Amino acid sequence: MAKEKKLVEAITPMDKDFAQWYTDVVTKAELISYSNVRGCMIIRPRGYAIWENIQKQLDARFKETGVDNVYLPMLIPESLLQKEKDHVEGFAPEVAWVTHGGEEQLSERLCIRPTSETLFCDHVKDIVHSYRDLPVVYNQWCSVLRWEKTTRPFLRSSEFLWQEGHTFHATAEEAKERTEQMLNVYADFCENVLAIPLVKGKKTDKEKFAGAEATYTIEALMHDCKALQSGTSHNFGNGFAKAFGIEYTNKENKLSPVYETSWGMSTRIIGAIIMVHGDDSGLVLPPRIAPVQTMIIPIQQKKEGVLDKAFEIRDMLKSNFSVKVDDSDKSPGWKFSEQEIQGIPTRIEIGPKDIEKGQAVIVRRDTREKIVTPIEKIEETLAEVLETMQNDMYNKAKAHLEKNTHIAHNWEEFNDILENQQGFIRAMWCGERECEEAIKDENGATTRCIPFVQAKHSDVCVHCGKPAKCEVYFGKAY
Amino acid sequence: MAKEKKLVEAITPMDKDFAQWYTDVVTKAELISYSNVRGCMIIRPRGYAIWENIQKQLDARFKETGVDNVYLPMLIPESLLQKEKDHVEGFAPEVAWVTHGGEEQLSERLCIRPTSETLFCDHVKDIVHSYRDLPVVYNQWCSVLRWEKTTRPFLRSSEFLWQEGHTFHATAEEAKERTEQMLNVYADFCENVLAIPLVKGKKTDKEKFAGAEATYTIEALMHDCKALQSGTSHNFGNGFAKAFGIEYTNKENKLSPVYETSWGMSTRIIGAIIMVHGDDSGLVLPPRIAPVQTMIIPIQQKKEGVLDKAFEIRDMLKSNFSVKVDDSDKSPGWKFSEQEIQGIPTRIEIGPKDIEKGQAVIVRRDTREKIVTPIEKIEETLAEVLETMQNDMYNKAKAHLEKNTHIAHNWEEFNDILENQQGFIRAMWCGERECEEAIKDENGATTRCIPFVQAKHSDVCVHCGKPAKCEVYFGKAY
Ligand SMILES: [Zn+2]
Ligand SMILES: [Zn+2]
Numbered sequence A, B: 001m002a003k004e005k006k007l008v009e010a011i012t013p014m015d016k017d018f019a020q021w022y023t024d025v026v027t028k029a030e031l032i033s034y035s036n037v038r039g040c041m042i043i044r045p046r047g048y049a050i051w052e053n054i055q056k057q058l059d060a061r062f063k064e065t066g067v068d069n070v071y072l073p074m075l076i077p078e079s080l081l082q083k084e085k086d087h088v089e090g091f092a093p094e095v096a097w098v099t100h101g102g103e104e105q106l107s108e109r110l111c112i113r114p115t116s117e118t119l120f121c122d123h124v125k126d127i128v129h130s131y132r133d134l135p136v137v138y139n140q141w142c143s144v145l146r147w148e149k150t151t152r153p154f155l156r157s158s159e160f161l162w163q164e165g166h167t168f169h170a171t172a173e174e175a176k177e178r179t180e181q182m183l184n185v186y187a188d189f190c191e192n193v194l195a196i197p198l199v200k201g202k203k204t205d206k207e208k209f210a211g212a213e214a215t216y217t218i219e220a221l222m223h224d225c226k227a228l229q230s231g232t233s234h235n236f237g238n239g240f241a242k243a244f245g246i247e248y249t250n251k252e253n254k255l256s257p258v259y260e261t262s263w264g265m266s267t268r269i270i271g272a273i274i275m276v277h278g279d280d281s282g283l284v285l286p287p288r289i290a291p292v293q294t295m296i297i298p299i300q301q302k303k304e305g306v307l308d309k310a311f312e313i314r315d316m317l318k319s320n321f322s323v324k325v326d327d328s329d330k331s332p333g334w335k336f337s338e339q340e341i342q343g344i345p346t347r348i349e350i351g352p353k354d355i356e357k358g359q360a361v362i363v364r365r366d367t368r369e370k371i372v373t374p375i376e377k378i379e380e381t382l383a384e385v386l387e388t389m390q391n392d393m394y395n396k397a398k399a400h401l402e403k404n405t406h407i408a409h410n411w412e413e414f415n416d417i418l419e420n421q422q423g424f425i426r427a428m429w430c431g432e433r434e435c436e437e438a439i440k441d442e443n444g445a446t447t448r449c450i451p452f453v454q455a456k457h458s459d460v461c462v463h464c465g466k467p468a469k470c471e472v473y474f475g476k477a478y
Helices: A002-009 A018-028 A045-064 A085-094 A117-127 A172-192 A239-244 A268-277 A306-317 A332-341 A352-357 A375-403 A411-420 A433-443 B002-009 B018-028 B045-064 B085-094 B117-127 B172-192 B239-244 B268-277 B306-317 B332-342 B352-357 B375-403 B411-420 B433-443
Strands: A032-034 A041-043 A075-077 A096-101 A104-112 A136-145 A159-169 A199-202 A214-221 A227-237 A247-249 A255-257 A259-266 A294-298 A323-325 A346-350 A359-364 A370-374 A405-407 A424-429 A446-451 A470-475 B032-034 B041-043 B075-077 B096-101 B104-112 B136-145 B159-169 B199-202 B214-221 B227-237 B247-249 B255-257 B259-266 B294-298 B323-325 B346-350 B359-364 B370-374 B405-407 B424-429 B446-451 B470-475
Touching: A018 A032, A018 A268, A032 B117, A041 A045, A045 A136, A045 A159, A045 A172, A045 A268, A085 A239, A096 B104, A104 B096, A117 A136, A117 A159, A117 A239, A117 A259, A117 B032, A136 B136, A159 A172, A172 A214, A172 A227, A172 A259, A214 A268, A214 A375, A214 A446, A214 A470, A227 A239, A227 A268, A239 A259, A259 A268, A268 A375, A294 A306, A294 A332, A306 A323, A306 A346, A306 A352, A306 A375, A332 A346, A346 A352, A346 A375, A352 A359, A359 A375, A370 A375, A375 A405, A411 A424, A411 A433, A424 A446, A433 A446, B018 B032, B018 B268, B041 B045, B045 B136, B045 B159, B045 B172, B045 B268, B085 B239, B117 B136, B117 B159, B117 B239, B117 B259, B159 B172, B172 B214, B172 B227, B172 B259, B214 B268, B214 B375, B214 B446, B214 B470, B227 B239, B227 B268, B239 B259, B259 B268, B268 B375, B294 B306, B294 B332, B306 B323, B306 B346, B306 B352, B306 B375, B332 B346, B346 B352, B346 B375, B352 B359, B359 B375, B370 B375, B375 B405, B411 B424, B411 B433, B424 B446, B433 B446
Parallel strands: A294 A323, A294 A346, A405 A424, B294 B323, B294 B346, B405 B424
Antiparallel strands: A032 A041, A075 A104, A096 A104, A096 B096, A136 A159, A159 A259, A199 A214, A199 A446, A214 A227, A227 A259, A247 A255, A346 A359, A359 A370, A424 A470, A446 A470, B032 B041, B075 B104, B096 B104, B136 B159, B159 B259, B199 B214, B199 B446, B214 B227, B227 B259, B247 B255, B346 B359, B359 B370, B424 B470, B446 B470
């Protein structure tokens, strides 16, 4: 038991030090390992398997909306990066520059892509000539690099994995529709697969993507009441198209600019899964994204028939669930701890007494509830348990989000909430950048989004008292 | 018809200029587009879809052998690259160097990974301590970069996509077994899915991977009788482990070095698919790897009921086949040409007369054979046609390989074959590097492999006349 205790104790309690809890979980659950390359993480098998599931499910959703996958170069010539003014200002300070190829110094520096709008524009200019060539609806799965000063696994690393969608349309309206459509794909995926409830809205001009006309976002609330931007979708209008000279001949045989969007979700979302659902025993993975949905743990496995029964149950389950048997020579208690740290949604305990009674015990990771089931009904029962768990996890997170979303009618309330309760603060805002910056300087709260569903709490801005333009979600964020 | 003719004429005949034929196929079939980034290609939807199918099927085969996917950084510190002497000598001349992050000059240069042995060793040193931690059987899907002077789409580009497997074992024997196992996975995949027959063997010391003890290879023969190395598997013994100080405590509680392998297949294999199966009308994709297996092309589609029937057939087929309907307003002839250029294995022609007779016509891409089938039996018929086509394509390629594999008993024969017949040349070799280099200098032939199945054609080396050590496959190669 000493060893088992040690394994569990290795995780710092959330309430004691949330940042340390997070670090403990990502390392002890073996999701990542730190590398000797500045700001870059190693995504280990258990972490990468989550990303593979995310990729698989998101990719299927993308393809349903007509997305084609492509692959563009990882390097961008400096002159190309500079074509769109706002974009280069936003990204140039944080890119890595390649200056030498082999022994030879390059005549032009190349940066490792921090994002690929410029490359996609450069390519689309070559392939789009007529309205018949539109829309172009592309996506790329790749890694990108942004030179970060302080890094944290998944949440902020110099290199990260993501998908970046880039689409090109004949009309501004179509581009707007695509931007919204993809935000909804992200939102649906987060809520239904990752069990993460969201606030959906538009970024302020200050917070929008470098070069975009409008950025839409989904914002989630972590266990520590900080916000995490979980996916974004940008409408570029025809700004990039004009900078890159992308024109097409329309049905009236006239040259028109194209309208562009881009949208991305990254390995950062794994950080959200951890911080929304995790607990003091480790990771808790929603059943629909868990690489392993149930771990069968034999009790007294050396007794005749126990292991056989464990594998028999595995075989009953394997066509419909992702299932493993832990037949290592560790003690059951140790195995329980490992399954819990790793966040495997359920375990199935099966020992000699259970076999005698023709039953097995399913234990939920989130509530630790034990469900006794006849072995012959185990498929049905497990399906029910996982389905219930998925819904309960969403509802629990939703309740947390609601409980920690507050309305501030005035600046005093705003500061009071920020100091004593945290979470999202809904308040009216004047729409001015200076005011937004002053709020951030004063107490560190940033605008998370202008929610699509607007409410009115006052006629004036919560901070400066000027006439209010809209309701905004404020918060401290990762 | 003028336009259709133009589309077909756009491809240079193979016999006229094979290199130009290749370039025409990769661009007209829209597999790639050239980028403005030196030596890097853009993989377009039709090219990437082939790669996605390769990934999916290879990945499933890897996982059956117990492989876990991971992701390691794209950058390697110069000091890390230098740890294994042969390795750095092999790769340093062809890597891209990052010297600046944002505005700041780095204290140590970082190269973009040309391959990741050094990173995997560095990581495994941290996670392997005891025999219980072994074996480590990892794979990574990623892009790598090697600064190439002359590049060709898929065959040789500065950046390319690949998978790189890296495994670590307790014994030399286990490492050797894994090296062979993975070569067999590649060979099986190439022969059964890509319909590409192979020669399997070991690379000579000169041709082996930088830092490896032994490199195994699968070699394919292209339509122009040049060889293409299609996949490699390397046994490192404990060379890297010693350079990186990776040791584990064995069952006898003693420190032992680990044994390592790596193995890779890249987007280069798409070049092999093109050059083994393509013809003067364009690409020909084996049914088991084709992103679209059949294109339904309606004839007189404006006539009532034709399009309905086309979609009805699509719906009959879509659960078992990858199927599309070309309902664009181009002429049927134009659509045939496009389907042929793109290498879609079959098309289904359906017009008013067919509908009257309750039939449809399946046309094979490789032989252009027309198979008339009752519509109600179309699923069965198509399955048969695709299966037959897959086998016929393999057999045709196999016959080409056999016809163009020659035995040279002496140097005169060797040169005669190389000049007049080309293809693989089987000959005896002394095993000496100087002799191998002299052969290459004299006529450009390189050793492709020392085949696993050895034959004896003479007692002496085909070139220098010294006693022969083994049979070798020679050839000119991509
Ligand atoms: Zn204000
Ligand atoms: Zn010789």
